[in-house]
Amino acid sequence: xxxxxxxxxxxxxxxxxxxxxxxxxxxxxxxxxxxxxxxxxxxxxxxxxxxxxxxxxxxxxxxxxxxxxxxxxxxxxxxxxxxxxxxxxxxxxxxxxxxxxxxxxxxxxxxxxxxxxxxxxxxxxxxxxxxxxxxxxxxxxxxxxxxxxxxxxxxxxxxxxxxxxxxxxxxxxxxxxxxxxxxxxxxxxxxxxxxxxxxxxxxxxxxxxxxxxxxxxxxxxxxxxxxxxxxxxxxxxxxxxxxxxxxxxxxxxxxxxxxxxxxxxxxxxxxxxxxxxxx
Amino acid sequence: xxxxxxxxxxxxxxxxxxxxxxxxxxxxxxxxxxxxxxxxxxxxxxxxxxxxxxxxxxxxxxxxxxxxxxxxxxxxxxxxxxxxxxxxxxxxxxxxxxxxxxxxxxxxxxxxxxxxxxxxxxxxxxxxxxxxxxxxxxxxxxxxxxxxxxxxxxxxxxxxxxxxxxxxxxxxxxxxxxxxxxxxxxxxxxxxxxxxxxxxxxxxxxxxxxxxxxxxxxxxxxxxxxxxxxxxxxxxxxxxxxxxxxxxxxxxxxxxxxxxxxxxxxxx
Numbered sequence: 001x002x003x004x005x006x007x008x009x010x011x012x013x014x015x016x017x018x019x020x021x022x023x024x025x026x027x028x029x030x031x032x033x034x035x036x037x038x039x040x041x042x043x044x045x046x047x048x049x050x051x052x053x054x055x056x057x058x059x060x061x062x063x064x065x066x067x068x069x070x071x072x073x074x075x076x077x078x079x080x081x082x083x084x085x086x087x088x089x090x091x092x093x094x095x096x097x098x099x100x101x102x103x104x105x106x107x108x109x110x111x112x113x114x115x116x117x118x119x120x121x122x123x124x125x126x127x128x129x130x131x132x133x134x135x136x137x138x139x140x141x142x143x144x145x146x147x148x149x150x151x152x153x154x155x156x157x158x159x160x161x162x163x164x165x166x167x168x169x170x171x172x173x174x175x176x177x178x179x180x181x182x183x184x185x186x187x188x189x190x191x192x193x194x195x196x197x198x199x200x201x202x203x204x205x206x207x208x209x210x211x212x213x214x215x216x217x218x219x220x221x222x223x224x225x226x227x228x229x230x231x232x233x234x235x236x237x238x239x240x241x242x243x244x245x246x247x248x249x250x251x252x253x254x255x256x257x258x259x260x261x262x263x264x265x266x267x268x269x270x271x272x273x274x275x276x277x278x279x
Numbered sequence: 280x281x282x283x284x285x286x287x288x289x290x291x292x293x294x295x296x297x298x299x300x301x302x303x304x305x306x307x308x309x310x311x312x313x314x315x316x317x318x319x320x321x322x323x324x325x326x327x328x329x330x331x332x333x334x335x336x337x338x339x340x341x342x343x344x345x346x347x348x349x350x351x352x353x354x355x356x357x358x359x360x361x362x363x364x365x366x367x368x369x370x371x372x373x374x375x376x377x378x379x380x381x382x383x384x385x386x387x388x389x390x391x392x393x394x395x396x397x398x399x400x401x402x403x404x405x406x407x408x409x410x411x412x413x414x415x416x417x418x419x420x421x422x423x424x425x426x427x428x429x430x431x432x433x434x435x436x437x438x439x440x441x442x443x444x445x446x447x448x449x450x451x452x453x454x455x456x457x458x459x460x461x462x463x464x465x466x467x468x469x470x471x472x473x474x475x476x477x478x479x480x481x482x483x484x485x486x487x488x489x490x491x492x493x494x495x496x497x498x499x500x501x502x503x504x505x506x507x508x509x510x511x512x513x514x515x516x517x518x519x520x521x522x523x524x525x526x527x528x529x530x531x532x533x534x535x536x537x538x539x540x541x542x543x544x545x546x547x
Contacts, residue, residue, distance in 0.1 A: 037458060044464035051468060055477040059323075061484050063330040066323070188308035194315035202319045209326040214318065 016119040023123035031128050038129060045132030052204065053078060053140055067208035072148040073236055074206065079141025080228035081203035084167025085196070086134035088175060092122040093130055095175050099182040099189045105277045118267055121179065156235045162253060167227035169256030171196065173263035174222065180263070180270035199224045207241040215241050226255040287384060288392040295396025306404045309354060313409045317350040321417055335481035340420040341508050345479050347413030348504045351406035352435065355398045356442045356499045358476050360467040363394045364450040371453040377542055387531055391443050398439045422507065430513035434503035437520035441498040444527030451531065454538035475501040495523040
């Protein structure tokens with residue numbers, strides 16, 4: 001019995017991914033119908049994100065270190081957080097529109113379709129222009145890796161892609177959890193900005209800058225510290241915040257899986273509590 | 280402008296205020312987000328001023344105050360966009376604008392009144408809590424004199440007009456481009472960077488600093504903040520903001536006149 005349930009669950013995930021892929025391809029094709037507009041908005045996305053790095057550069061034009069970290073180290077944090085968040089935003093960033101769909105009743109059309117709702121909402125209005133943010137993060141990351149002073153080992157090299165993917169997973173979980181909250185709050189999509197955009201902004205700066213309670217919050221409550229702070233401290237050979245044990249630098253994949261599972265449960269609870277506006 | 284039409288625009292402004300007042304949950308969510316962003320920024324500023332006290336002529340308390348002022352004014356002054364421009368662009372795109380042009384009201388003043396109404400609501404609803412939170416938990420420097428607060432509020436209102444005038448130009452671009460998303464995005468980018476929202480403009484190095492301080496966007500955050508922090512004289516600030524407001528509104532009129540001729544040509 002358990003095995004059939006397991007297989008059914010796997011089938012459902014596969015089905016969700018297939019539906020997600022189909023809807024995404026549809027939006028990509030429609031985006032490509034207006035290529036100039038796509039290029040302009042992708043560039044705009046790139047430029048808006050690049051601005052916070054310009055602000056960091058301006059800061060470092062006046063000081064040599066921030067919280068004891070050099071420009072190259074801050075750039076590494078920035079690049080890692082930027083790429084992880086950019087990937088999550090590219091994949092499911094449009095989920096923040098869920099509140100609007102709940103309010104105007106268009107969520108109902110998604111519910112009656114024979115496809116997983118989460119996949120439909122996640123792929124809704126897929127914005128390829130968000131690649132601009134990923135590219136910007138990759139450029140800063142590339143710059144950081146060429147200038148940062150690291151004693152490279154196999155573990156440290158392997159940790160890089162693991163960090164980016166786990167980080168994207170953690171941010172995806174935040175997006176899904178925030179969307180689940182929209183079922184209750186409907187009109188509060190800005191709350192998710194605090195954790196998504198606010199979270200990635202925070203991770204761009206060294207943990208030494210922030211108050212201990214804030215660091216505890218993003219380690220144990222919303223575990224964003226696993227996106228880049230903890231593994232980056234290992235790579236750079238810096239002391240960990242909160243005196244955490246050395247192995248936590250390798251925990252991001254586990255944290256990402258746990259976060260996604262919890263977010264999935266929250267999503268399910270949210271969807272079950274949904275009452276249509278009837279309009 | 281007669282008394283009658285003056286009353287009309289007051290009513291439009293009141294409508295704008297009330298309209299945003301209905302989004303209670305969204306407003307609360309915005310207050311929460313502003314407070315969280317303020318929290319993140321304040322620690323980076325504290326680290327920056329720890330490294331270099333008196334950076335840009337501010338002491339640490341002034342820098343902290345600047346962060347919370349930025350979060351308090353962000354929505355009211357639509358520094359990151361938001362406000363009437365989406366709606367106006369949509370009306371231009373669909374052709375509904377033709378109806379507006381027949382109304383016995385001035386298009387620019389109508390939208391100005393509606394946007395000032397919106398801005399005043401957001402100043403009260405989204406401005407007070409982050410500023411109070413910041414002053415309770417961080418070392419801030421706020422004046423005790425009522426006259427300084429009054430001068431600050433005048434500078435904020437003038438900032439609202441400059442912000443409107445800039446976004447009006449952005450919105451009118453839809454007459455030529457139809458899809459104004461790109462222009463709008465560029466408007467935000469320049470606005471965020473040149474208003475002091477990312478970093479106070481007095482921290483910008485050398486000639487770059489002098490240029491951004493002379494641009495109209497400095498009226499949005501830097502100018503009111505410096506009045507409140509006692510870093511700039513009230514009168515000089517008002518003149519600076521007033522000149523930009525009048526100049527930008529005048530350019531808006533010229534563009535509007537050219538755009539209206541375009542509506543006739545398109546017959547839409």
